[in-house]
Amino acid sequence: MLASMSPEELRSAMRTLGYRTQNDLANAIGVSRSAVSLWLEGKVGVPRPVAMLLRMLISAQRRVY
Template identity: 85%
Template structure:
């Protein structure tokens, strides 16, 4: 998951801050920051979780 896709996922899921996303998925805010800066890749399980949450949200509407 690229940083742009992560930003888009955050917006889609309603997370306004790095801290909100970090708390929701159980990681540190600094981890989210590194992902958004592209310094560290988003772990595959996290990317899968976010994509599944987006898909579930779309099905709910």
């Protein structure tokens, strides 16, 4: 099964959302830092709900109200 978000896309999402460290992202979404590390290394796929959440946050950030 293909990962729902590539490690490169995850890195880009982190930068876009202002998460500077793996720990920052982990704390924001309620997972362990080691889980984020595994996703960034491509050893484990990013869970689909996490990918969807990050994409929604980026989309909301880009909206002009």
